[in-house]
Amino acid sequence: MTLNDSHPVDNLLRRYLDHKSGDEQAQKLANRILEQVNMKPVVKYGQKKIFRKAIWFIGMAAAVLLAFFGGLYLSPVQASPEAVVKAAMFAHALPVDRLYLVETTLDPRNPISRLPNANIPRRNYLWTRGDSFWLEPAQAVKNWAMGRNESEELWLALKSGKGLGIRVPLNEVPEAVRLTADLMTMRIETLLNEVLADFTLIEEKAPTGTHLILAKPKLNHHAEKIRSILLEVDSSTRIVRKVVVDRVQKSRPVALVTFTLIETSVQPGGVYQLEGHLNDESMIVEGMENPALIPILLRFFQNKGETKGKSL
Numbered sequence: 001m002t003l004n005d006s007h008p009v010d011n012l013l014r015r016y017l018d019h020k021s022g023d024e025q026a027q028k029l030a031n032r033i034l035e036q037v038n039m040k041p042v043v044k045y046g047q048k049k050i051f052r053k054a055i056w057f058i059g060m061a062a063a064v065l066l067a068f069f070g071g072l073y074l075s076p077v078q079a080s081p082e083a084v085v086k087a088a089m090f091a092h093a094l095p096v097d098r099l100y101l102v103e104t105t106l107d108p109r110n111p112i113s114r115l116p117n118a119n120i121p122r123r124n125y126l127w128t129r130g131d132s133f134w135l136e137p138a139q140a141v142k143n144w145a146m147g148r149n150e151s152e153e154l155w156l157a158l159k160s161g162k163g164l165g166i167r168v169p170l171n172e173v174p175e176a177v178r179l180t181a182d183l184m185t186m187r188i189e190t191l192l193n194e195v196l197a198d199f200t201l202i203e204e205k206a207p208t209g210t211h212l213i214l215a216k217p218k219l220n221h222h223a224e225k226i227r228s229i230l231l232e233v234d235s236s237t238r239i240v241r242k243v244v245v246d247r248v249q250k251s252r253p254v255a256l257v258t259f260t261l262i263e264t265s266v267q268p269g270g271v272y273q274l275e276g277h278l279n280d281e282s283m284i285v286e287g288m289e290n291p292a293l294i295p296i297l298l299r300f301f302q303n304k305g306e307t308k309g310k311s312l
Contacts, residue, residue: 079235081201084211087238088231089192093130098239099263100126101138102184107246107253124184126259131187132272144300145277146181154181155274156300163282165274166296172287182225186243186259195229198222209235224250239264 092098104122106112123138134147145157148170154177155167170178195201199215199222206212213231217223225248232242241261247254270276274284 079211081203081211081213082196084213084233084235084238085192085196085201085231088233088240089189089196091238092188092192092240095129097127097129097265097267098188098261099265100128100186100243100259101262102126102135102186103258103260104183105256105258107255109253110255126185127267127271128186128188129267129272131189133185133187134272134277135185146184147272147274147277148181148185148187149272149274154178157274157277157282158296158300159277163278164296165278165282165284167274167284168287183247183255183257186245188240188243191229191243192240194222195231199229204230206232210241211235224248227253 102124124135125138126133126135132148132150134145136142136145143159145159146155148154152170153167154170154173155165158164168177173181195213195215198219199217202214202216204212204214211231211233213233215229215231217226217228227246227248229246230242230244231240233240239261243259245257245259247257268276278284
């Protein structure tokens with residue numbers, strides 16, 4: 001790839017490479033970043049156009065600053081498990097949308113696994129942007145969606161009929177709902193922070209270009225919910241490509257939940273909001289203002305918890 005000095009990111013990389021002349025790994029990483037910056041525009045959602053090149057330019061320029069001048073560019077010799085997780089934290093702090101396939105498989109030791117059809121893996125699609133997320137079923141009929149917005153509110157959109165939306169601040173969410181939502185989803189920034197602070201990190205053998213980090217909880221409040229977390233991290237971009245969470249409930253086996261990265265692209269901001277999944281005729285209930293509808297929220301998540309192998 002030819003660097004273009006008129007492009008601010010190219011110029012930044014050239015100046016950095018002047019200091020790293022002869023470093024083959026730095027050149028390879030620079031090329032990968034520039035390939036992303038020079039992606040083709042334009043994605044159209046309804047009447048709105050999102051210029052992908054501009055979004056990627058901002059994100060990748062930030063990545064250059066963080067990775068190079070922030071000291072996060074790590075050679076293989078320097079890449080301890082802690083350093084890899086720290087670099088992944090910065091990589092996932094960028095305003096980029098990532099789509100994960102979520103597959104939940106019951107642990108064979110879970111008594112619920114003996115029920116008919118209980119061992120069929122459950123599949124959902126999870127979009128993440130920082131600590132915001134939204135989730136929908138992977139099957140053809142997508143009759144519900146749930147998510148968490150930047151205001152730390154959990155929302156649920158039921159799309160049947162005219163549609164019903166429920167939005168509740170996290171500090172008002174019943175524990176049964178919160179536990180099931182945690183089981184079904186992943187807040188990548190929070191996960192990496194907790195792994196770094198509260199887990200013992202072990203580097204596992206992995207193919208070239210990949211870091212495998214096994215995390216085991218050091219604190220009892222994590223050990224009651226998680227037996228282990230396996231992180232698969234791209235060694236060049238520091239993006240988390242796969243997360244496997246071994247879930248337990250008070251030390252009893254529950255399920256393996258696997259998050260596999262399948263796409264990185266641009267999503268309209270509205271998809272992380274409840275209104276982005278309803279129509280103009282839908283009814284929206286805020287917080288606990290209508291207690292009669294809260295059982296709907298509880299029952300929905302209770303059913304999801306049971307099908308995931310966890311009775312709440």
